[in-house]
Amino acid sequence: MITINNLRKVYNTGAVAVEALKGITLNIENSEFVAVMGPSGSGKSTLMNLLGLLDTATDGTYHLDDQEVSGLDKNQLAELRNRKLGFVFQTFNLIPSLTALKNVELPMLYAGLKPQERRERAIIALDRVGLGERTHHRPNELSGGQNQRVAIARAIVNNPAVIMADEPTGALDTRTGEEIMAIFQQLHQEGATIVLVTHEPEIAQHAQRILRFKDGLLTSDEVVENRTIAFRKEVVG
Amino acid sequence: MNFKEFIFVALEGVRNNKLRSFLTTLGIVIGIAAVIAVIAIGEGGKAMIIGEMEKFGTNIYQIYPNYRDGEYTKPRDFTKEDVEVIKKISPEVKWLSPMKYSRGEIRSSLGKKNARIIGTTADYKLIRSVELARGRFFNEEDDAVGRRVVVLDEKLGEEIFGRDNPVGQRVMLWNSQPALVIGVIKARESQLGMEPDRMAYVPISFMEGSNQWRYVNSLIGSAASKDTVYKAMDRTKLILERRHNSPGHYDSYSMEEEMKTVNKITGIMGLIISSIAGVSLLVGGIGVMNIMLVSVTERTREIGIRMALGAKRKDILMQFLIEAVVLCSIGGVIGIILGYGGAMVVAQFLNLPPLVSWWTALGAFIFSAIIGIFFGIYPANKASKLDPIVALRRE
Numbered sequence: 001m002i003t004i005n006n007l008r009k010v011y012n013t014g015a016v017a018v019e020a021l022k023g024i025t026l027n028i029e030n031s032e033f034v035a036v037m038g039p040s041g042s043g044k045s046t047l048m049n050l051l052g053l054l055d056t057a058t059d060g061t062y063h064l065d066d067q068e069v070s071g072l073d074k075n076q077l078a079e080l081r082n083r084k085l086g087f088v089f090q091t092f093n094l095i096p097s098l099t100a101l102k103n104v105e106l107p108m109l110y111a112g113l114k115p116q117e118r119r120e121r122a123i124i125a126l127d128r129v130g131l132g133e134r135t136h137h138r139p140n141e142l143s144g145g146q147n148q149r150v151a152i153a154r155a156i157v158n159n160p161a162v163i164m165a166d167e168p169t170g171a172l173d174t175r176t177g178e179e180i181m182a183i184f185q186q187l188h189q190e191g192a193t194i195v196l197v198t199h200e201p202e203i204a205q206h207a208q209r210i211l212r213f214k215d216g217l218l219t220s221d222e223v224v225e226n227r228t229i230a231f232r233k234e235v236v237g
Numbered sequence: 238m239n240f241k242e243f244i245f246v247a248l249e250g251v252r253n254n255k256l257r258s259f260l261t262t263l264g265i266v267i268g269i270a271a272v273i274a275v276i277a278i279g280e281g282g283k284a285m286i287i288g289e290m291e292k293f294g295t296n297i298y299q300i301y302p303n304y305r306d307g308e309y310t311k312p313r314d315f316t317k318e319d320v321e322v323i324k325k326i327s328p329e330v331k332w333l334s335p336m337k338y339s340r341g342e343i344r345s346s347l348g349k350k351n352a353r354i355i356g357t358t359a360d361y362k363l364i365r366s367v368e369l370a371r372g373r374f375f376n377e378e379d380d381a382v383g384r385r386v387v388v389l390d391e392k393l394g395e396e397i398f399g400r401d402n403p404v405g406q407r408v409m410l411w412n413s414q415p416a417l418v419i420g421v422i423k424a425r426e427s428q429l430g431m432e433p434d435r436m437a438y439v440p441i442s443f444m445e446g447s448n449q450w451r452y453v454n455s456l457i458g459s460a461a462s463k464d465t466v467y468k469a470m471d472r473t474k475l476i477l478e479r480r481h482n483s484p485g486h487y488d489s490y491s492m493e494e495e496m497k498t499v500n501k502i503t504g505i506m507g508l509i510i511s512s513i514a515g516v517s518l519l520v521g522g523i524g525v526m527n528i529m530l531v532s533v534t535e536r537t538r539e540i541g542i543r544m545a546l547g548a549k550r551k552d553i554l555m556q557f558l559i560e561a562v563v564l565c566s567i568g569g570v571i572g573i574i575l576g577y578g579g580a581m582v583v584a585q586f587l588n589l590p591p592l593v594s595w596w597t598a599l600g601a602f603i604f605s606a607i608i609g610i611f612f613g614i615y616p617a618n619k620a621s622k623l624d625p626i627v628a629l630r631r632e
Contacts, residue, residue, distance in 0.1 A: 054545060054625050075549045082547020093542045093629065097253045109242065110547040154546070 264521020269572025561613025569605025
């Protein structure tokens with residue numbers, strides 16, 4: 001699903017060039033659930049930006065779903081993000097003026113879907129994350145856990161090839177974080193490919209595989225033994 | 238993302254920030270309202286003036302001698318024969334009358350009044366489309382024999398005779414000339430005050446036979462149609478110049494010319510006030526641009542989110558551009574309504590009809606939308622060029 005080869009990223013901040021990624025090579029298979037760990041400055045955020053097609057690499061190749069992405073222009077990248085990727089952020093990144101339903105509809109809006117279909121699919125996606133009833137609330141009327149569910153619904157609504165989750169539990173309490181991880185595990189069971197960035201080892205334990213980064217290099221790549229299985233409450237208030 | 242969706246998104250934005258949106262677009266509201274009010278009052282005033290002139294008669298023209306050489310009207314400027322000859326040989330001239338002005342007292346057994354007494358011929362009734370409240374105007378026979386008859390206007394009749402019927406009564410003109418009242422002219426409704434004077438009309442032949450005014454002050458004529466006014470006027474002047482061997486001695490005046498002057502004046506006034514309104518619109522447009530720039534900064538994160546979810550440059554550009562256009566268009570609509578309302582109030586005071594054509598309203602609406610495009614393009618472009626990573630990181 002994701003194949004990167006010798007991926008490098010150099011930031012030119014004034015006189016000093018900072019090499020944030022020093023040549024990463026890795027492979028993520030279809031339907032894998034991978035956690036990316038590392039201290040700040042390790043390059044994991046840079047990697048997420050590159051994998052998420054929000055930034056372009058200085059060097060190396062990146063194949064997403066068998067498509068080479070280096071050399072694509074901004075519009076092509078926007079289209080790929082829309083079709084192939086779903087984003088879940090630490091701070092949810094919902095648009096505050098829009099209802100949950102409208103937020104979930106956004107990716108389909110940019111995909112050019114008709115209002116009727118957008119609405120139907122958004123309702124299904126919200127139902128999948130257990131938020132079938134609060135579709136007309138705005139983000140400030142929902143709890144953090146509920147907001148993150150809306151964000152997950154938004155990430156999956158276009159049936160992306162990969163879900164990119166950047167510290168999705170970082171702003172939540174432990175119990176709510178568990179519930180969010182349960183949703184990810186469920187999505188994974190249903191066949192989703194998930195890349196999860198976290199600095200919490202307990203959260204990373206929910207994945208199948210952990211990649212550790214330090215100083216712009218991939219330092220370890222191991223399979224998770226004794227995976228934590230999160231339990232999902234069916235109805236969340 | 239299609240056009241309708243952009244408009245819907247923009248309207249949502251306006252609904253979420255009602256007060257701010259209103260304040261943003263206030264400059265546009267005021268500018269458009271000013272333009273609409275000025276046009277409404279200007280067009281209304283023009284329509285009223287032209288209406289008055291048309292009541293007076295658009296085919297009418299007047300010929301009078303110019304006093305360039307310091308002389309006053311000479312006895313030989315116009316003769317009775319001139320009028321006959323001109324009427325006979327110029328098909329453009331439908332009717333033509335000599336006019337002789339004087340002032341004098343009109344006295345009856347019931348009262349007296351100073352008035353303008355005009356000597357003319359029967360044609361005058363046709364030229365001015367005189368309508369009579371009572372009795373009749375003098376006819377050609379009265380002209381021919383110099384009959385001692387007088388026609389009063391309604392107001393003058395009331396002032397001299399009170400509630401009595403003036404027709405058939407005897408009056409004394411200029412303290413020495415007895416005459417019989419044969420008619421009363423219906424008062425014309427005039428808001429411009431074109432005929433403020435008390436007027437009395439007598440056959441010019443009566444006037445000539447009765448006192449020392451032996452010359453004619455001017456000629457008043459009516460062309461066969463509105464289009465032949467200039468031709469009739471020139472023809473009349475040419476014949477007069479030939480007959481009196483006095484080139485350049487006659488000047489002319491017509492309602493047609495007067496209307497052109499009115500159009501010119503209202504045009505200039507409209508231009509001046511419109512340019513002031515234009516400044517207001519410019520300031521309003523800059524206000525919109527300013528708030529849109531603030532809005533782009535405030536919503537940087539939203540822009541980042543939209544980009545991450547697949548919005549292209551074009552999508553972001555259109556979203557903000559259409560928001561500016563929607564804001565300005567709403568301002569335009571409010572401005573049109575306010576401007577028309579304001580014009581109605583002013584029109585009430587000035588007693589004239591406010592006129593706003595559909596074209597004016599549509600033009601104002603389109604213009605406000607264009608302001609939106611013009612002043613929205615810069616902030617929208619700025620928004621569309623944001624880097625999604627930077628935009629997402631913004632708090």
